[in-house]
Amino acid sequence: xxxxxxxxxxxxxxxxxxxxxxxxxxxxAVARLTIYLRALNTLLADGVERVSSESLAEAxxxxxxxxxxxxxxVGSYGxxxxxxxxxxxxxxxxxxxxxxxxxxxxxxxxGNLGKALARYDGFESRGFDVVAIFDADQLVVGNxxxxxxxxxxxxLETVLRRTGTNMVVLALPAAVAQAVCDRVVAAGVHSILSFxxxxxxxxxxxxxxxxxxxxxxQILAYHAQRAQTPDQTA
Amino acid sequence: xxxxxxxxxxxxxxxxxxxxxxxxxxxxAVARLTIYLRALNTLLADGVERVSSESLAEAxxxxxxxxxxxxxxVGSYGxxxxxxxxxxxxxxxxxxxxxxxxxxxxxxxxGNLGKALARYDGFESRGFDVVAIFDADQLVVGNxxxxxxxxxxxxLETVLRRTGTNMVVLALPAAVAQAVCDRVVAAGVHSILSFxxxxxxxxxxxxxxxxxxxxxxQILAYHAQRAQTPDQTA
DNA sequence: TAGATTGTTAATCGATTAACAATC
DNA sequence: TAGATTGTTAATCGATTAACAATC
Numbered sequence: 001x002x003x004x005x006x007x008x009x010x011x012x013x014x015x016x017x018x019x020x021x022x023x024x025x026x027x028x029a030v031a032r033l034t035i036y037l038r039a040l041n042t043l044l045a046d047g048v049e050r051v052s053s054e055s056l057a058e059a060x061x062x063x064x065x066x067x068x069x070x071x072x073x074v075g076s077y078g079x080x081x082x083x084x085x086x087x088x089x090x091x092x093x094x095x096x097x098x099x100x101x102x103x104x105x106x107x108x109x110x111g112n113l114g115k116a117l118a119r120y121d122g123f124e125s126r127g128f129d130v131v132a133i134f135d136a137d138q139l140v141v142g143n144x145x146x147x148x149x150x151x152x153x154x155x156l157e158t159v160l161r162r163t164g165t166n167m168v169v170l171a172l173p174a175a176v177a178q179a180v181c182d183r184v185v186a187a188g189v190h191s192i193l194s195f196x197x198x199x200x201x202x203x204x205x206x207x208x209x210x211x212x213x214x215x216x217x218q219i220l221a222y223h224a225q226r227a228q229t230p231d232q233t234a
Numbered sequence: 235x236x237x238x239x240x241x242x243x244x245x246x247x248x249x250x251x252x253x254x255x256x257x258x259x260x261x262x263a264v265a266r267l268t269i270y271l272r273a274l275n276t277l278l279a280d281g282v283e284r285v286s287s288e289s290l291a292e293a294x295x296x297x298x299x300x301x302x303x304x305x306x307x308v309g310s311y312g313x314x315x316x317x318x319x320x321x322x323x324x325x326x327x328x329x330x331x332x333x334x335x336x337x338x339x340x341x342x343x344x345g346n347l348g349k350a351l352a353r354y355d356g357f358e359s360r361g362f363d364v365v366a367i368f369d370a371d372q373l374v375v376g377n378x379x380x381x382x383x384x385x386x387x388x389x390l391e392t393v394l395r396r397t398g399t400n401m402v403v404l405a406l407p408a409a410v411a412q413a414v415c416d417r418v419v420a421a422g423v424h425s426i427l428s429f430x431x432x433x434x435x436x437x438x439x440x441x442x443x444x445x446x447x448x449x450x451x452q453i454l455a456y457h458a459q460r461a462q463t464p465d466q467t468a
Numbered sequence: 469t470a471g472a473t474t475g476t477t478a479a480t481c482g483a484t485t486a487a488c489a490a491t492c
Numbered sequence: 493t494a495g496a497t498t499g500t501t502a503a504t505c506g507a508t509t510a511a512c513a514a515t516c
Contacts, residue, residue, distance in 0.1 A: 116349070
């Protein structure tokens with residue numbers, strides 16, 4: 001009843017016919033689909049089999065309108081008057097996001113952050129395999145981090161190839177980030193998540209995302225300051 | 235020439251008159267202003283005194299149109315035909331973002347991530363003082379992390395008050411995040427940055443931001459998968 | 469004055485929301 | 493059939509971009 005291809009619903013659903021170009025999902029919707037997926041997997045773990053757009057939306061912190069619109073980019077996997085089957089929907093979102101692929105992640109930088117990321121449960125549990133961690137410091141190379149040993153960043157290209165890495169996380173100082181990033185790209189890895197607090201330049205066709213923790217605090221600061229300075233139309 | 239209030243430009247500029255309500259800056263612009271600020275501070279460190287919207291935009295990875303529009307929300311601090319004074323603009327953006335306040339940050343969770351955050355240079359260097367770190371594990375309480383000793387999360391309220399904390403970073407498991415978040419809010423801290431992979435519910439007036447590292451990888455996966463499946467209009 | 473570059477306007481584009489017809 | 497809830501449409505809202513008048 002819920003195998004991805006053999007489900008009866010797949011016959012009715014507005015799935016893109018084989019061979020057709022899957023339509024582009026708007027960026028804002030992609031980001032939220034990952035949230036729905038997490039909520040669905042929580043429901044699944046709790047043994048919940050069916051959910052309405054209303055309650056899934058509430059669990060995800062969005063309006064039911066936004067949720068249904070977002071799901072409509074993926075396909076039409078609900079039943080009017082009834083709701084969505086949790087497992088069935090979860091599988092289809094996963095497929096649409098490309099999470100059925102085999103993602104192998106290497107972390108460059110074995111400082112505090114790099115080590116924390118290497119040991120972060122959330123990666124493995126969501127299907128991302130951490131296969132290597134690198135550092136430039138010879139005192140750190142060879143150390144154990146979780147299941148891994150720290151590789152020398154000098155061997156970056158070799159190790160990336162050997163491990164079949166297709167995603168890289170940069171957890172290194174701003175000063176060296178661009179140089180390492182260039183090597184990663186040259187080595188053929190086109191998906192990069194950077195924690196380095198610099199604007200990295202990458203060629204077209206490379207997907208670069210950035211997480212900047214200080215930026216997040218600065219955005220909080222802006223809102224906090226506004227809240228503290230109340231409407232003083234003196 | 236560049237003190238925030240005594241500059242001659244402050245006379246001409248479209249600064250909001252004292253006592254008037256500062257206009258709300260759109261969220262997308264706030265996020266980018268933090269990027270401009272970082273670029274400006276890099277220029278400042280390099281001894282650059284003046285910059286055009288064109289080159290600051292390039293360094294920040296946005297169009298000059300977007301940059302000038304964003305700056306216009308802060309005020310009018312450039313000189314036509316000339317450009318912007320780096321230090322002068324940097325100060326005004328800082329002021330607009332509320333970064334001249336005294337921000338005291340506590341981290342809840344002294345696991346790998348919490349420890350990495352406590353030692354992260356980027357916080358201190360951008361004016362955020364990490365004043366406390368908490369954990370529930372008695373084996374961890376009392377340990378040294380950077381300059382700090384780990385406090386017992388049982389003493390959360392007391393320590394937050396004593397240290398004058400006004401921002402909290404949650405670096406703890408999904409299962410306990412909501413309960414701790416509730417206590418933080420009850421203790422009067424209204425700015426929270428969460429790394430826990432759950433949707434937290436907070437009352438109105440509380441600013442909550444989320445960083446989810448696995449979500450970032452999932453978004454990369456979506457784009458990578460699309461790139462790999464090329465235009466097969468077979 | 470001539471050249472350069474800002475600050476702002478108006479047009480375009482994308483995201484969100486409300487409402488409801490379709491349909492289980 | 494009556495009740496419920498999806499999937500989609502159309503309206504609204506916000507963000508981005510291009511162009512240029514203002515002005516140093």
